[in-house]
Amino acid sequence: MxxxxxxxxxxxxxxxxxxxxxxxxxxxxxxxxxxxxxxxxxxxxxxxxxxxxxxxxxxxxxxxxxxxxxxxxxxxxxxxxxxxxxxxxxxxxxxxxxxxxxxxxxxxxxxxxxxxxxxxxxxxxxxxxxxxxxxxxxxxxxxxxxxxxxxxxxxxxxxxxxxxxxxxxxxxxxxxxxxxxxxxxxxxxxxxxxxxxxxxxxxxxxxxxxxxxxxxxxxxxxxxxxxxxxxxxxxxxxxxxxxxxxxxxxxxxxxxxxxxxxLHAYHESYQVRFPSGKYNLDGTSISQLNNLLRKMQMTKSDKVELAGHTDSEGNYDANMELSNNRVNAVVNYLVNQGVKKDHIKIYARGETMPIANNDTEYGKKQNRRVEIKLLGSD
Structure with a gap:
């Protein structure tokens, strides 16, 4: 036809x-x-x-x-x-x-x-x-x-x-x-x-x-x-x-x-995951962040990028605020461990950047995250 x-x-x-x-x-x-x-x-x-x-x-x-x-x-x-x-x-x-x-x-x-x-x-x-x-x-x-x-x-x-x-x-x-x-x-x-x-x-x-x-x-x-x-x-x-x-x-x-x-380059990436509606760090998250800190010492890299994400539950504005709170929780931990705050790039993405299907519990769990990248040098 x-x-x-x-x-x-x-x-x-x-x-x-x-x-x-x-x-x-x-x-x-x-x-x-x-x-x-x-x-x-x-x-x-x-x-x-x-x-x-x-x-x-x-x-x-x-x-x-x-x-x-x-x-x-x-x-x-x-x-x-x-x-x-x-x-x-x-x-x-x-x-x-x-x-x-x-x-x-x-x-x-x-x-x-x-x-x-x-x-x-x-x-x-x-x-x-x-x-x-x-x-x-x-x-x-x-x-x-x-x-x-x-x-x-x-x-x-x-x-x-x-x-x-x-x-x-x-x-x-x-x-x-x-x-x-x-x-x-x-x-x-x-x-x-x-x-x-x-x-x-x-x-x-x-x-x-x-x-x-x-x-x-x-x-x-x-x-x-x-x-x-x-x-x-x-x-x-x-x-x-x-x-x-x-x-x-x-x-x-x-x-x-x-x-x-x-358009950037990075050495390694990490994902800190969160329960639904939460932004506090648990023991697993802290262990991942400590691995990141050790890697930063080994590579003498001192710049990181953080991006906070949520699943699609709740309204848009609330998810933007939640992703921001998740990022800030990670920032506070890294700064307390000696990372310079002006060496941390921060993005709050809310629900705009899923990596998995929000129609399943597994997918929602994958989307509730802060992605952390150990950046390459300028």
Missing amino acids: IILRIILLPFVLFSFTETSFCQELKLNPPSVDHPLSEIVQSLVGDGIEISKFRTNQRSGSAIGSFEAPWEGFGMEKGLMMTTGSIFNAVGPNSSEKKGSNNRRSGDPVLEKLLGNNVKTYDACILELEVIPKADTMAFNFMFASEEYDKFVGSEYNDVFAFFIKGKGIENGRNIALIPNTDQPVSINNVNHGNMDNEYPAVNPIFYIKNTDSLSMLEYNGYTKLIEVKQAVVPNETYILRLSIADVSDGLLDSGVFIEGNS
């Missing part, structure tokens, strides 16, 4: 020297005062150096920076890549069919990943040469699309991938995967299903349907914040290739948001 999609796109003229606002959302394409090099460097956290970057985005607004101090978004600022225009991401979600056909070429690398002679369009590509200072590299992202939910389970499965290549990964690898799986993040792999074609829900715990008319996003749906990570060899150069493209046509937009300062 041949499916024809006829979409009337409004003609909107944007000035690329101005900032676009929707409530608290700010979007800026590269400019003389805000060059792409500066936007790229804003991704860098501890233990990572970006030595070079390349992009196919020479003009226009398919790539830029964002500021979104909205707790439900899971992050405040970073870099955005899209198959259309970053300005099409501006909410509220007033249209189900918004997009820009830039008539850019597709990405053969993504087409090879998809197989079956699938064609891509309007690719946006960013390549980074990065040097990690520790043995694990990671960053956080969120994927959003106007293809949700109507085209879930169809050929219009807009695609993106984060490929990494370097020592120990000579053939390259896509690391944009659903947590604890080998499945790539895509419209057909993260959704609430599609009743029109009887497509079942797939990994729904990572998906948010954008039904809130006050939302700062135009996209019909988006994923929760997801971390990607990869084992690497310290002080070696790796190529990180970020790419997103429309599939089967160049109409409706999709976008990837990468959190600022989240």
Whole structure:
């Protein structure tokens, strides 16, 4: 069956020297005062150096920076890549069919990943040469699309991938995967299903349907914040290739948001877990923290990153407060043991970044955590 999609796109003229606002959302394409090099460097956290970057985005607004101090978004600022225009991401979600056909070429690398002679369009590509200072590299992202939910389970499965290549990964690898799986993040792999074609829900715990008319996003749906990570060899150069493209046509937009300062490298990670609704440290937690302290002495590393998380029980605001209390409990213990407070990075994520299914008791237990990372050197 041949499916024809006829979409009337409004003609909107944007000035690329101005900032676009929707409530608290700010979007800026590269400019003389805000060059792409500066936007790229804003991704860098501890233990990572970006030595070079390349992009196919020479003009226009398919790539830029964002500021979104909205707790439900899971992050405040970073870099955005899209198959259309970053300005099409501006909410509220007033249209189900918004997009820009830039008539850019597709990405053969993504087409090879998809197989079956699938064609891509309007690719946006960013390549980074990065040097990690520790043995694990990671960053956080969120994927959003106007293809949700109507085209879930169809050929219009807009695609993106984060490929990494370097020592120990000579053939390259896509690391944009659903947590604890080998499945790539895509419209057909993260959704609430599609009743029109009887497509079942797939990994729904990572998906948010954008039904809130006050939302700062135009996209019909988006994923929760997801971390990607990869084992690497310290002080070696790796190529990180970020790419997103429309599939089967160049109409409706999709976008990837990468959190600022989240591209980092760390030596080891630990997880302190908590009972439901609690934030006090027990004996097991203290034992894990003491192992961390010994490792810090051995490696002479003195910087750590803490991120507090909850399950989905309770309301959003209460979970944000609970995750903050969990982080502070760990901070207080480390400081009392001699770690400098200004060497501790703190994030309270609430329920925005699950790693397991909140529909099961086991999954909820996995999500009630503080993640601790022993960071690489600057």
